Amino acid sequence: xxxxxxxxxxxxxxxxxxxxxxxxxxxxxxxxxxxxxxxxxxxxxxxxxxxxxxxxxxxxxxxxxxxxxxxxxxxxxxxxxxxxxxxxxxxxxxxxxxxxxxxxxxxxxxxxxxxxxxxxxxxxxxxxxxxxxxxxxxxxxxxxxxxxxxxxxxxxxxxxxxxxxxxxxxxxxxxxxxxxxxxxxxxxxxxxxxxxxxxxxxxxxxxxxxxxxxxxxxxxxxxxxxxxxxxxxxxxxxxxxxxxxxxxxxxxxxxxxxxxxxxxxxxxxxxxxxxxxxxxx
Amino acid sequence: xxxxxxxxxxxxxxxxxxxxxxxxxxxxxxxxxxxxxxxxxxxxxxxxxxxxxxxxxxxxxxxxxxxxxxxxxxxxxxxxxxxxxxxxxxxxxxxxxxxxxxxxxxxxxxxxxxxxxxxxxxxxxxxxxxxxxxxxxxxxxxxxxxxxxxxxxxxxxxxxxxxxxxxxxxxxxxxxxxxxxxxxxx
Ligand code: SF4
Numbered sequence: 001x002x003x004x005x006x007x008x009x010x011x012x013x014x015x016x017x018x019x020x021x022x023x024x025x026x027x028x029x030x031x032x033x034x035x036x037x038x039x040x041x042x043x044x045x046x047x048x049x050x051x052x053x054x055x056x057x058x059x060x061x062x063x064x065x066x067x068x069x070x071x072x073x074x075x076x077x078x079x080x081x082x083x084x085x086x087x088x089x090x091x092x093x094x095x096x097x098x099x100x101x102x103x104x105x106x107x108x109x110x111x112x113x114x115x116x117x118x119x120x121x122x123x124x125x126x127x128x129x130x131x132x133x134x135x136x137x138x139x140x141x142x143x144x145x146x147x148x149x150x151x152x153x154x155x156x157x158x159x160x161x162x163x164x165x166x167x168x169x170x171x172x173x174x175x176x177x178x179x180x181x182x183x184x185x186x187x188x189x190x191x192x193x194x195x196x197x198x199x200x201x202x203x204x205x206x207x208x209x210x211x212x213x214x215x216x217x218x219x220x221x222x223x224x225x226x227x228x229x230x231x232x233x234x235x236x237x238x239x240x241x242x243x244x245x246x247x248x249x250x251x252x253x254x255x256x257x258x259x260x261x262x263x264x265x266x267x268x269x270x271x272x273x274x275x276x277x278x279x280x281x
Numbered sequence: 282x283x284x285x286x287x288x289x290x291x292x293x294x295x296x297x298x299x300x301x302x303x304x305x306x307x308x309x310x311x312x313x314x315x316x317x318x319x320x321x322x323x324x325x326x327x328x329x330x331x332x333x334x335x336x337x338x339x340x341x342x343x344x345x346x347x348x349x350x351x352x353x354x355x356x357x358x359x360x361x362x363x364x365x366x367x368x369x370x371x372x373x374x375x376x377x378x379x380x381x382x383x384x385x386x387x388x389x390x391x392x393x394x395x396x397x398x399x400x401x402x403x404x405x406x407x408x409x410x411x412x413x414x415x416x417x418x419x420x421x422x423x424x425x426x427x428x429x430x431x432x433x434x435x436x437x438x439x440x441x442x443x444x445x446x447x448x449x450x451x452x453x454x455x456x457x458x459x460x461x462x463x464x465x466x467x
Contacts, residue, residue, distance in 0.1 A: 040462070041458070041461070041462060043302070043304075043444060043454075043458065046304070046444075047406050050406045050409040050412055050442065051406065051408060051409055053409075053412050054406075054408065054409040054410065054411050054412040054413075057411040057412055057415065058357070058410075058411040061350075061353075061411065062350070063347070063350055063353070063356065063357050063411050063414070064347045064356065064357040064410065064411065065357070065408070065410065065411060066357060066359055066407075066408045066410045067344065067345060067346050067347045067356065067357040067358050067359050067410040067430075068345075068359075068361070068410075069347060105347060105348045105349070105350040105356055106347060106348075107345065107346070107347040107348065107356070107430055108429070108430075109345075109430075118317075120429055122429075147408075149361065149362045149384075149385075149407060152362070180385070180386055180455060180459075181384060181385045181386060181404075181407075181455055182362045182364065182384070182385035182386060184384065184407035184408045231465065234463070234464035234465040235459070235463060235465065236459040236460065236461065236462035236463030236464065237459050238458065238459060238462055240384070240404065240406055240407065241384075241385070241455055241458075241459070242302075242404070242444065242446070242454050242455065242458040242459075243454075243457075243458025243459045243460070243461050243462050244458075244459075244462050245462055271407070271408055272408055273408040
């Protein structure tokens with residue numbers, strides 16, 4: 001049994017959201033710069049230049065990469081041999097989010113009720129928390145700050161098993177085509193295939209936060225990821241949606257066992273301001 | 282790509298000379314507004330009441346900036362997705378709104394109103410919010426302070442980078458651009 005004080009969780013969460021709002025991951029920066037070299041569209045190249053320069057300014061001045069600093073979504077893997085001392089785990093996380101957004105000059109974008117009044121909570125809480133209990137005596141936290149320009153273009157469909165790989169491809173291309181310029185391409189696409197209605201959506205969100213050099217360990221799924229990426233980029237939407245060959249940087253798939261009658265497919269679109277970070281306590 | 286440097290406010294002749302795909306910079310005064318401010322403006326228009334800011338000749342930027350950190354006029358301030366304003370926009374264009382800055386698709390009704398009234402839709406790079414903030418030299422809340430980042434601000438901008446997405450004749454870079462690079466059908 002290992003004891004971790006809740007204040008350490010609060011501090012870790014606060015640092016994750018602050019840093020990831022200012023500093024883009026090296027993988028994303030490198031992918032944008034590589035795309036700049038191969039993008040044939042002049043307007044597309046100009047967009048990629050501005051995106052790259054924006055990363056540089058945000059990191060140097062320690063300001064938000066994008067003004068939509070997102071809804072905080074936190075994935076936590078809590079070792080079952082950890083004892084958390086002090087405030088409740090979820091309250092410790094919410095306090096970390098509050099600290100980051102209040103002290104870090106990050107925009108507060110959360111309203112308390114989705115339908116009536118829509119009054120801003122003024123500290124960007126509550127965060128969405130997905131916690132799992134795992135073996136071990138550590139806590140692993142992955143913070144995602146999700147902008148809603150791209151979140152709004154995401155989709156979930158319950159396909160029939162007969163629709164198979166072709167159905168998955170058609171659903172993805174329809175979703176990306178319909179989104180067009182709205183989610184700030186180039187995007188990173190997270191797909192959850194299988195599981196149940198809600199777990200497919202969670203796998204898709206988790207997939208958007210995988211490193212860009214990570215591929216699915218299953219060769220069939222890796223081939224599917226690569227094929228889907230090519231198909232998405234053949235749509236011609238391009239950087240900023242004004243035409244080009246760089247519509248997506250990566251398609252990540254997480255798959256899971258599912259029911260004999262079903263084929264759930266969730267698509268979570270993440271913009272080039274792909275803000276996420278992980279820490280192990 | 283040739284860049285056209287524009288001074289604001291724009292008159293109808295200036296707007297009619299712009300074509301989808303033109304790279305531009307904007308210098309002068311603009312206002313901001315997003316969903317909640319649009320809702321309030323259109324409620325006033327529907328009741329025939331005066332607006333807190335006259336729209337004739339104005340350029341509106343769809344943005345909800347991040348808070349300014351010390352030493353900055355404004356926090357990161359990139360465009361938000363424009364389609365959420367579409368149901369309100371024709372009424373604002375009828376009031377003389379001359380230009381919009383945002384990102385993403387517009388409805389048929391908005392494009393028709395742009396053609397009728399002589400208005401232009403500029404795009405700024407979504408997510409390039411710290412870069413764009415550098416071209417905003419001052420910021421002041423001029424209406425609806427209770428809306429926080431969604432309040433109507435007046436920005437003075439200097440060489441604000443943009444592109445003409447949809448011109449006043451209805452030509453749309455989001456249709457013509459991707460066609461050039463499309464290699465497959467659904
Ligand atoms: S989609 Fe992403 S990059 Fe675009 S405005 Fe929203 S958070 Fe920013």
